[in-house]
Amino acid sequence: MARDTLTQEHIVLTAIELLDEEGLEGLNMRSLGKRLNSAATAVYWHVKNKDNLVLLCGDHVWHEVALPDPAAVGWRAAATTLATGLHAMLGRHPWLVPAFGTYLFYGPGKARYDDLCLAVYEEAGFTGPEADRAAATVFTFVLGSALGSAATASLNRRLGRDGGDPDELIAQTMAKATEVAQRFPRLRARLEAPESLEYASGPERTFEFGLQMLLGGLEAELAGRGAR
Structure with a gap:
């Protein structure tokens, strides 16, 4: 071209x-x-x-993340939409997660997202720097939750370049990790319980649970202020 x-x-x-x-x-x-x-x-x-x-x-x-209207759907539903949309975008582009360690991202795509985040937490009742901190807290949680899929993608690429079978090598590593975990009572109990398979196969449910607990904590903080 x-x-x-x-x-x-x-x-x-x-x-x-x-x-x-x-x-x-x-x-x-x-x-x-x-x-x-x-x-x-x-x-x-x-x-x-x-x-x-x-x-x-x-x-x-960043333009892939849909922007809800907090005035129409309520702040918590809007916050959930923003966080889940960001989490899904990071899953589609896992390189962006480690890039946060070496790049300072800015631009209209990120700015539109950040601006609406502030509007959402101001709609909730946070003011000034508190809205910034609430938005940053949720963003940090989403970014941390995306680390697993980003690390898996990077590991698969590295193992593939080394000429090995990524699935086989990961399975061998998990077997060794399980052997170590068996020496610790709480880890051993979880490995032996049927629910452990459900947890391992459902990381999205863990993300959803954590996000709602976090938003619930912010909501409770605001409600507590009104009760005082």
């Missing part, structure tokens, strides 16, 4: 596809240029460097 037919949007969309498949470590201008059927040097006419490209990609995917 010639330099003058490339657009920044096309480059960003292609880079997101590459990031989704190969992770941060797999993104470089040469591999991106190959996907674009263009010389790597042509990409630099539209993005400054890899860091700039990651920031553009990170902000672009």
Whole structure:
């Protein structure tokens, strides 16, 4: 693809596809240029460097999160929609989770999300810096909850590059972890209980439970203020 037919949007969309498949470590201008059927040097006419490209990609995917109307659905339902939408987006783009450790993301996509988060917690009754802290608390929980799927995606890529069978290697590791856990009474009891299989196969339920407990705590704090 010639330099003058490339657009920044096309480059960003292609880079997101590459990031989704190969992770941060797999993104470089040469591999991106190959996907674009263009010389790597042509990409630099539209993005400054890899860091700039990651920031553009990170902000672009933020537009995937639907924005509810807190005045129409209530603050807690809106907060749930925002958090679950963000969690799902991070699941589709697991490279974004570790990227928070090395990039400071900003842009209109993230800003629209952040602005509505503040509106939601102000609608709930938090004011000033409290609304910022409430929004940051929920965001931190969502990001932490997405770590598992991001780590699994990264591990599968690494094991695949090493030439092994990811499923087999993970199964071997889990067997060793189970052997260690058997020495501890509470872990052993959970491994032997039927509910442990339900927990292991239902991480989404754990996320939903934690989110509602967190939002319930914020709601209780506001209710407690009114009772005093």
